[in-house]
Amino acid sequence: MRTYDADFHLHSKYSGGTSPKMVVKEIARGAVRKGLDIVGTGDILHPRWRKHVRRELEEDEHGLLREPRTGVLFVPTVEIEDRNRVHHLVILPSLDEAEDLYEDLEPHSPDITEEGRPRVDLSGAELIDLLKERECLVGPAHAFVPWTSVFKEYDSLSECYGDAVDRVDFVELGLSADSSYADRISELHDYTFLTCSDAHSPYPHRLGREFVRLELEEPSYDAIKAAMHRKPGGRVVLNVGLVPELGKYNRTACARCKRQFELEEAERLNWRCPECGGQIKKGVRDRVLELADLEEPEHPDHRPPYLRIVPLSELIAKALGISTVTAKKVNAVWSALVRRFGSEIDVLVEAPPEEVAEVDERVAELLKAFREGSVSIRPGGGGRYGEIVTGEEGEEEGESEDGRVVQRTLDDVLRG
Numbered sequence: 056m057r058t059y060d061a062d063f064h065l066h067s068k069y070s071g072g073t074s075p076k077m078v079v080k081e082i083a084r085g086a087v088r089k090g091l092d093i094v095g096t097g098d099i100l101h102p103r104w105r106k107h108v109r110r111e112l113e114e115d116e117h118g119l120l121r122e123p124r125t126g127v128l129f130v131p132t133v134e135i136e137d138r139n140r141v142h143h144l145v146i147l148p149s150l151d152e153a154e155d156l157y158e159d160l161e162p163h164s165p166d167i168t169e170e171g172r173p174r175v176d177l178s179g180a181e182l183i184d185l186l187k188e189r190e191c192l193v194g195p196a197h198a199f200v201p202w203t204s205v206f207k208e209y210d211s212l213s214e215c216y217g218d219a220v221d222r223v224d225f226v227e228l229g230l231s232a233d234s235s236y237a238d239r240i241s242e243l244h245d246y247t248f249l250t251c252s253d254a255h256s257p258y259p260h261r262l263g264r265e266f267v268r269l270e271l272e273e274p275s276y277d278a279i280k281a282a283m284h285r286k287p288g289g290r291v292v293l294n295v296g297l298v299p300e301l302g303k304y305n306r307t308a309c310a311r312c313k314r315q316f317e318l319e320e321a322e323r324l325n326w327r328c329p330e331c332g333g334q335i336k337k338g339v340r341d342r343v344l345e346l347a348d349l350e351e352p353e354h355p356d357h358r359p360p361y362l363r364i365v366p367l368s369e370l371i372a373k374a375l376g377i378s379t380v381t382a383k384k385v386n387a388v389w390s391a392l393v394r395r396f397g398s399e400i401d402v403l404v405e406a407p408p409e410e411v412a413e414v415d416e417r418v419a420e421l422l423k424a425f426r427e428g429s430v431s432i433r434p435g436g437g438g439r440y441g442e443i444v445t446g447e448e449g450e451e452e453g454e455s456e457d458g459r460v461v462q463r464t465l466d467d468v469l470r471g
């Protein structure tokens with residue numbers, strides 16, 4: 056058994072709002088930089104993307120696809136939007152099954168030839184029936200976000216999937232939630248949680264900003280399936296994800312001007328923003344509190360630890376006082392640190408501050424503060440990401456305690 060870091064949810068350049076750099080070569084390069092071993096292809100039902108994937112990757116006998124220059128493994132994936140605007144993440148056993156699934160869904164979709172994330176005129180229950188014919192793994196994507204998720208539409212998974220709810224393979228938590236949120240809902244205890252980036256560009260603060268660490272007997276589709284089902288051959292050993300407050304839908308907020316509201320206030324205002332007239336959208340935190348049937352999260356025995364992180368390049372940019380996360384200077388420090396300590400996660404949770412200081416003192420200081428929990432997060436909402444705020448800034452704005460981050464080392468986390 057060895058471990059693989061895997062990010063199953065991303066999009067190609069053929070999905071709306073994505074970078075033209077989302078092509079196989081750049082994704083593979085981004086995955087290597089980030090330390091990911093397995094990534095989803097994304098958008099695999101899109102005909103031109105599928106052709107590109109076939110040309111750029113070599114299919115092995117285990118159903119995975121290998122990028123020859125880097126050795127990064129890809130697994131066919133796609134996100135599908137159903138009739139009720141609910142997004143489902145799908146992992147497919149092979150490119151041939153993707154071909155067949157395309158044929159199945161083409162009559163039900165107005166945009167499958169054009170859009171990487173196709174819409175289909177099917178309910179969640181009808182969709183899952185078709186997907187299971189093709190041996191796919193499937194689960195709700197970013198389960199709690201206010202625009203396009205299962206819980207914006209329904210109060211339970213069975214309302215969405217009907218009798219097929221037992222065939223749901225996983226629940227993708229989304230950037231604004233973690234397992235301490237989701238495990239307050241006992242219906243979700245049976246499911247394996249996925250943490251995925253939903254990246255629209257290959258930069259290290261996007262690709263792999265959330266991922267799962269899998270222990271697999273061999274890198275194969277069957278072992279990935281075993282991991283989701285907690286059967287012999289594979290296991291999810293760690294969820295790694297953003298501090299939920301960094302997600303862009305964490306708090307209830309106006310979709311236009313981003314002003315945040317308490318849930319009761321939003322209800323009283325009838326979900327109309329008094330500032331700008333925009334629509335107020337329910338935050339993930341408030342949605343989870345509505346759905347929660349448990350006072351405290353109760354993690355089932357199979358639930359792996361959850362490591363909360365902030366993207367290293369965001370931390371570096373903040374420390375250097377640079378507003379662009381993709382700036383050359385930020386990238387130079389990021390690369391120097393990752394070269395020295397192994398991976399981004401190693402830098403974030405293990406690297407000794409004195410040694411980080413040899414690369415950059417300001418970064419070492421902020422990293423130390425992050426680990427000690429004296430870095431606050433200004434929570435995101437209404438489509439705007441949360442932000443790291445240093446101690447003083449946080450106090451000036453009266454940052455609440457629950458926005459704080461307490462970082463533990465990877466060993467602490469793995470020991471529980």
Ligand SMILES: [Zn+2]
Pocket residue numbers: 134142196197203
């Ligand atoms: Zn989505």
Ligand SMILES: [Zn+2]
Pocket residue numbers: 309310311312313314328329330331332333
């Ligand atoms: Zn507003």
